[in-house]
Amino acid sequence: MVFMEVEMPWNVIISPDKLDAKGLLLHKAIILRLMDDIANKKASKEHGYYAAVxxxxTLGEGKxxxxxxDVLFPVTFSCITLKPAKGEILVGTVDKILKHGIFLKSGPMSSIFLSEKTMRDYKYVGGENPMFLNDKHAKLEKDTMVRFKVLGLKWLESEREFQILATLAGDFLGSI
Structure with missing residues (x-):
């Protein structure tokens, strides 16, 4: 995953009860509100997932x-972001197993699909605890750590997250 530090403009809105003549509590209120706003925004197509402010x-004059x-303060801040890239090797955890593939989670990403067609040598084994099993008895079952390659990704604006298609085609990929 590519980590970047980006500088972004933002408008922070502070309610009147958070205003303080000394300024220190105001500065703290602005930072807390900014962190809360960024956590709620979660991600963007341009920058990826927001990790930390x-x-x-800069802190502009309040209006x-x-x-x-309420008082609106224009600010600029630096933020650490992480963005998945096509061809990148990542590690995830098996979250859900279906007959046609597996859903993985990796960091803030919860929509990673590993299709049965992209899992070489793995076959679906149904039952109470479904899994995928290969000839070397390697299992892909719930909570298994998996090293995978990003085959493709798509930004979903309504969910504010990336949808990722993964593959196990390549060297040293599969269960860890």
């Missing part, structure tokens, strides 16, 4: 909103 670079009395 690192620095508050009072007439209807609510």
């Amino acid at each position: 690192t620095t508050l670079n 009072v909103r007439e209807l609510s009395g």
